[in-house]
Amino acid sequence: MKVIRSALLFSLLMLTACTSRLPDDTPAGAPPQQLAPATLPLPTPNPDIHASETLGRAFLSAWEEADYAQMYALLAPSLRAGLAQSDFEQAYRTPFISTTGVSVTTVPKMLELDGAQAGIDFTVTWHTALFGNLQSDNRLDLVKENAQWWVNWRKDTIWPGLGDDLAFAAEYQIPPRANIYAKNDAGLAVPVTLVTVGVVPNQITDEPAVLTALAQVLGMTPETVQASYAQQPSHWYIPIGEITNEESLANEALLTLPGIARRDRVGRLYPLDGVGAHVVGWISSIPAEQYTDYRQRGYRGDEAVGISGLEAWGEAILAGRNGGRLYLVNAAGEYVRGLAERKPERGRAIHATLDRDLQYAAEQALGGRRGAVVALDVHTGAILALVSGPHFDSNIFVRPTDELQRQYLLNDPNHPLINRATQGQYPIGSVFKIITLAAALEAGGMTATSPFYCPGYWDGLGVPNRKLCWAKDGHGAINLKDSLTASCNVTFYEIGRLLDNKDAELLPTYGRSFGFGEKTGLQELSEAAGLIPTPAWKKATYQIGWGTGDAVNLAIGQGYLLATPLQVARAVAAVANGGVLYRPYLIERIDGNQEIPEHITSPMSVGQLPISQENLRTIQEAMLGVTTAPLGTAHHRFAGLNILVAGKTGTAEPANENDLPHSWFAGYYPAEAPEVAMAIVVENAGEGSTVAAPMFRQVLEIYYGLPVTPLPDPSTVTEGD
Helix, strand or coil, rough: CEEEEEEECCCCCCCCCEEEECCCCCCCCCCCHHHHCCCCCCCCHHHHHHHHHHHHHHHHHHHHHHHHHHHHHHHHHHHCCCCEEEEEEEEHHHHHHHHHHEEEEEEEEEEEEEEEEEEEEEEEEEEEECCEEEEEEEEEEEEECEEEEECCHHHHHHCCCCCCCEEEEEEEEEEEEEEEECCCCCCEEEEEEEEEEEEEEHCCCCCCHHHHHHHHHCCHHHHHHHHHHHHCCCCCCCEEEEEHHHHHHHHHHHHHCEEEEEEEEEEEEHHHCCCCCHHHHHHEECHHHHHHHHHCCCCCCCCCCCCHHHHHHHEEEECCCCCEEEEECCCCCEEEEEEEEECCCCCEEEEEEECCHHHHHHHHHHCCCCCCEEEEEEEEEEEEEEEEECCCHHHHHHCCHHHHHHHHHHCCCCCCCCCHHCCCCCCHHHHHHHHHHHHHHHHCCCCCCCEEEEECEEEEHHHHEEECCCCCCCCCEEEEHHHHHHHHHHHHHHHHHHHHHHHHHHHHHHHHHHHCCCCCCCCCCCCCCCCCCCCCCCCCCCEEECCCCHHHHHHHCCCCCCCCCCHHHHHHHHHHHCCCCECCCCCCCCCEEEEEEEECCCCCEEECCCCHHHHHHHHHHHHHHHCCCCCCCHHHHHCCCCCCCCCEEEEEEECCCCCCCCCEEEEEECCCCEEEEEEEECCCCCCCCCCHHHHHHHHHHHHHHCCCCCCCHHHCCCCCC
């Protein structure tokens, strides 16, 4: 049988020739131009070449698309009769998974045709996540059955030498996860030896003693302990709870009773009951819906990965990169030959901007309330504390025995997993009067001493639409600067009306210039944009026009206005530092290694408040008066504190009129040389001067180790704002 070889640069082998034939009477040696052209007959094309090549290309293309069903359909019928499609597909999937395959490319090179047999030589490249590119030359056999070409498949078509007796095996080398630190290398996420405490029921000789011991060590009832292993096989090891290695050693005598067993593992610890939980996040098993993605990134599949917070944001940084060896093994699992090797790359530690002590103080002050605390370095935008309440202990996500606690947390109606500091959107009440005052001074033609009069109500929209001041008897004659200190609603109603009459865009524009109505640019956590209402927005949203009442509501931080605590803290930080609006950030630096240099974050200015230094000083003086002047809405809350604070109270009416208002206080300290700006909101808690302002003081007292002033009882307080 004649063997035909065809380079697969053409889809069909065709021989064409154009030659010249001398006429019979042409003299020998005649010049070429005298030759008579003639065409030789073309050979008949071989249809088997085209058919077999087309089949082979289709099979290899389907392989590149991981279309194993199509590949199976191209197998010879005699093969398919004895090979289940599921077994065929698994023959491809298993080694692909073993090698951390991402994709396959094939390059056909040569077709060899020999009667009813054919073969295509090709180069295959496996693109893998862990081992790079694996390349080999191989051959795809073809056969003609019933006048049609099919793939005559063998298992080593997948990879040379692979067959029933040989298989891929990968040995992973997983580097330890790097740590997350706060400032001054205070731990936020660190390694720890965890001890899983369990029982082997048929080894228990004194069950009451075992139940008492485990209940004491694990903080469970004896009944709960017993229920954990009831109905389980008596010879099994049954895990009951998890403790630290230190706790295990401290309870050595109790945990050596017959039937109690302990197993150690390296785990992740979030100190101080998960301080900074909403920032740091947690690790857990790879979610099922992300399993394929992680496998294609070189993960073995059983690692714990970042699920939220910095653990998720910095996954590639903290986890480093797995290493390993790929080799062929025989049916007995014995090493045959190596194919590839990659060294692991250690993770790099992340150093956050958080001041762990300040973060912990803010968490202690907020307690179990719904709300948030955000503290920023006024000169850089670095986030020193970012608290969302209710707090949760992120350690329950890394302890496999805490399933009940996890379910309780996930079903908590207070939604503790929501990061209210960056995603909570609230009206901010009188805190917005800072922006309204800036607009009045810069664009409203007013000065610090511009006079107003507050009888306790305002009829600027007509008597039927009368609006009240929080001070029922009014503030009487008062100037503009003192109106911020006293948080006089009547003054700011009037300012809202005057600014709107001048230009309806004035107040919304100043709101945006202070950073409201858009995301701050925080890179590491999700955040909401908030809302600054404008005439165009209202028309597009509600199909009705803007009215003076909208500006009046905005002037006191109500109406459609929404802001996040992070946005409020940033705006106050800009007031404190002289007018620079910074992009907040959470990463101070990331360690380097031999290949990657250390990364250090540089502060980024993203804007300048549109206000003169003279007018800015007016605002700063008015905010200082809030905590020090008799007119100040929070002066009695800061009396006796040896740290000078400037700030602004806020009482924001919620969407549900039957709920208590949101309590706000936003300020900075020390007022004479500002370093830290902080915003506090407590949901549905009451007036700003009653809850948030005293809580601001508590944060400082806890942080500086001062005696902590108890919060007032809201039910006994009649003050406003």
